[in-house]
Amino acid sequence: MLSRFSTVPLTSTIAKRTATVAGPTTTTARLTPAIASLSSTSASASTSRSFSFQRTAQHDSLRNTKLASAMTSSARLFSTSARTAQATPIEDEEAFDLSTVERVADEVDVCIVGGGPAGLSAAIRLMKKAQEEGKEIRVVVLEKGAEIGAHILSGAVIETRALDELIPDWKELGAPLNQEATSDSMRWLTPTGSFPMPHPPQMSNKGNYVISLSKLTRWLAEQAEELGVEIYPGFAGAEILWTEDGKGVKGVVTNDIGLDKNFRPKDAFEPGMEFHAKVTLFAEGAHGSLSKKVINKLNLREDKDPQTYGLGVKEVWKIKKEKHEPGRIQHTLGWPLDNSTYGGTWLYHMEDEMVSLGIVVGLDYPNPYISPFRELQASLHRLKHHPIFADLLEGGECIAYGARALNEGGYQSIPKLSFPGGGLIGCSAGFLNVPKIKGQFCVCRRAIGVRADIFWSSGTHTAMKSGMLAADETFKALSALPEDYDQSSAESVDISSYEAAFEDSWVAKELKEIRNLRPSFHNPLGNWGGIMYSGLDSLILKGRVPWTFHHPQEDFESTKPASRDFTPIDYPAPDGVLSFDILTQVSRTGTNHAENQPVHLHLKDSARASHVRDNIEQFDGLLGRVCPAAVYEYLDADGKDADAVGKKLVINSQNCIHCKTCSIKVPTQDIEWRVPEGSGGPKYSLT
Template identity: 60%
Template sequence: MLCVRGSFRRSVGRLIHSSALRRERPLFDPTSVERAEDDVDVCIVGAGPAGLSAAIRLKQLEQEKGNEIRVVVLEKGPEVGSHILSGAVIEPRALNELIPDWKSREGLPAMQPATSSAMRWFTSKSSLPMPHPPQMSNKGNYILSLSQFTTWLGTIAEEMGVEVYPGFAGAKLAYNDDNTVRGVITNEVGLDRRNRMKDSFEPGMQFNAKVTMLAEGAHGSLTKAAVRHFDLRKDADPQTYGMGVKEVWRVDPSQYRPGEVVHTMGWPLDWKTYGGGWVYHMADGLVSIGLVIGLDYANPYLSPYRELQRMKHHPYFRKLLEGGERIAYGGRTLNEGGLQSIPKLFFPGGALIGCSAGFLNVPKIKGTHNAMKSGMLAAEAAYDVVQGQATDMSAYEDNLKKSWVWEELKEVRNLRPSFNTSLGIWGGLVYSGLDSLILKGRVPWTFRSKVSDAAHTKRASEFKPIDYPPPEAPLSTDLLTSLSLTATNHAEDQPVHLRLPPGPDAHREHVRVNVGEYAGLLGRACPAGVYEYVDASANDEGAWEGKKLVINSQNCIHCKLCDIKVPTQDITWTVPEGGGGPKYSIT
């Protein structure tokens, strides 16, 4: 198992203070810090399928062409794979290209071949079979733990000479004088909540690279900064997202059907809310269940977590899960914008790969194969830059647009956006069926939208609170019980990484709008119980009308929902100390 390299971190230039200064805990001043710097050829932020595929491909090119290249992968999780969450059914197309003999490699996690695919429409008491779009066929695909698969990819990368550093959170981009990206600065370690340096303080390290690749997953903090700094979304639609919440159960053997794949639509969601569920029968008697809800939902009373718990009360799920044991829970946002929302893929000094760019095929509900292929194509362009055969990463975008990734996304470009047109949910279903079965994207139009998920949220006065059923353990439980299954942990007394603008006035305005107009949306929307709007006295800083915001950042599972969905758009998700967050393993 890949782990945090403590000895490496200790060697990168600890800032020395006198014992007196340490006792006084001086405030951190980033302008006076002495950072260690390391020069590499390629620095990749994020050890997910895209980042590791890029790293592996770079080392393959080194072997093929004989020119040594130094590749570093920074990963904020404590271990490679610990922050990876997915359904997951993967299409092995990119894996076959990257590692043709993957089936015979040591350490390969359980890969359950998909044996059947079905769709069902749920009412509150029954489920009915639905036509199955060809894009959702799973013939030749595999059900697996994407966390374990990523860990395995990390092992292969290290064996090839890639330097993989878990526990190193990329906090900000470093720039050259000519405005090109110089590299990445990792987060400081050992600051308390008031930004004072503890005895354990260690400054972040700067990795200078000829090429920097951002492979952070959906809505990464460095990606957000790069997109804004270089205006990469100038010609693209806003990225839109879904919120995925999932559980893994060990079911009774009588209910286990290895390789079965089922997708659901309808209940528990209403006819105005886009989303759907899944049931994947994995290897070893495990079943992955989950629900994805489009974050363009309007009703601020909706709770993705409680919708998942309600879904399990359906007779279909009661029968499936009765006598079983829930062993994992997690949540993560995923890109849903499709082709129209893909930004410019390269910038001076680097590129966006994987879900940092947004290559999820929404109708397929799969994106790992596209993420891996994007990393491979970016690696080929980066190799030429490192060798002085190219001056920028433009070849990556050119080649991706000529690849099967672009062809695949172009065909389905109108399916998800059709639900946000005047057609509505029912019209979207009809259009999507027609396009997926007959038209296959061969139309002269492309549905576009300039509205963010946050802007789709309507005021609470337009809705009634949703009456969710109480938990029925062990079938359904309260949120904190589920959260314990994520093994989430953050260092004690560190700066809050979920940030509002400073000052009590900003906090008060946040509470005024989000409580007064949106009924405290984040208190329900967050799948980890991070945000609470609690009773406050008139003298409490940042309070409004007897309410104040409490941010339980230690609960954060890094899903990014808050940054995306909060109506006021005033919360910024930043990386905590490296190594913090969930510790997924079988998700």
């Protein structure tokens, strides 16, 4: 299964892009390409290359020297390549047409889009399978973050079931699971107090770990690299390469680097690459931009429920040593959310006097005035100023912030998992076990706050397992290909057996048993009705019922007009000690996007007036409240400056922390989230 590519050396492209996206800092997970062999017959002929991608232990300066050397060598050997030809249309800006740009094409066996737990688990499993059977396979992981883990956000409490299967000796290999869970509690909050809630013993977190998922993901990347997986941070999957009949996938195109806001090439312009793959696995996380395109174009959600989401808003604090209880896990329900808003909070004591805390709000809430960020931040009578949180945080320091959308739809919202040439894994498909937080929720907890924790715990092990299942079926399919298989002309590789493998797995069993819990909250009694049913289903019926509840609509359809029995919520100003303004918190994410690039939060110019009119008149500017990074503002404007109804929409895309909430919740469904230049976005490390 040796892979080949043509046009220009991949080394040159990697070197240029690394130099472009690395910025002032460099990634510990960056891979240094070392040319094993370079040969060519002519500049225009297809050329076979063999590369070795190994993790380097040298300093950045040595790495950059090697990259520069590789780029120089490539330029000498391929001085008449298509890269030179690309300069022709670029010189004439008026005539520049991005669709005519010739791109580097690289052939691989498996291309995995997304370097999170699911994608890396799939990559590791594939390489282990290949080594066990003495076969050669090329696996590439594309990651839009500046480094592996930079876009990973989680609570997190992790169950090690999938990790035990994937890497049985993870303890000996130094996996960053250092703080075992030591205690569990569940409380119902009132504005000024709380009371304990029952905690079934079968929901115990015994054996689980309080971790930083960002750190664990970086460690998984190290294991993958050692097995020979090629990982490219800063390479975002921007477009899908479809088969000629449009019914399958044959790879992806990475994003272009060096375009200005008007899509004109700047001096450092570098076209995105084409990765042609026998199998493409999408592991982008919840509401991934390419996953969304695949699902819609290939109608993978036919006869399935719509996906529903929550928004998790998180902080990490360093607290006083005398207040720290390593391994303590606490969840709450009730206040500050009302009875019609599904959600809950968590508080996890990590290692090194750190705590993880936050709130998850179901995005099917009806009240357009709710702001998940301010539910966490606002002073006086909001979450962090509640005695349970305020007493613990007093004298501490907030050291990290982040937010991310998460899947809540469950089993009935999982789309078809495979298609000709690829599959969906992890949260791209939606394997989150919302109510089962491995001991992190009780009767009610499965109801509201359940998924707050679930996002941060039970989602990881199911995502990893899905990647492993897809990898197993992918390897079987690749092994069955004839030696003369020609990817450019042959039929797409079929991994439809992945569907059956999932149905036979413990992941499907878990999700089927709890399938009715989240949708049970769609009832006239709101959260209380959901709590009562969830207690009956989970503790007595054990999920073994002949009926299945359904999600009636998408989250944006649940939003009601502001004029319908709603009034603006008075969120007091933050005090700067326990609670903070939104821009201060965004600064704690490390978010950065290159200046003068195309806005990745796309709203057609022709739709601006209708967007502003509808969102102001009906929903009083909902996007300005639901976004946890102050990306959207509806500002007063006059005359030509106004888009409509005396307002102008300003999109501060440089603030975007890639949570995807805007494209999920906006009632007009006219915001398209596209990938920005590779390496843009947050730089999470403790989350």
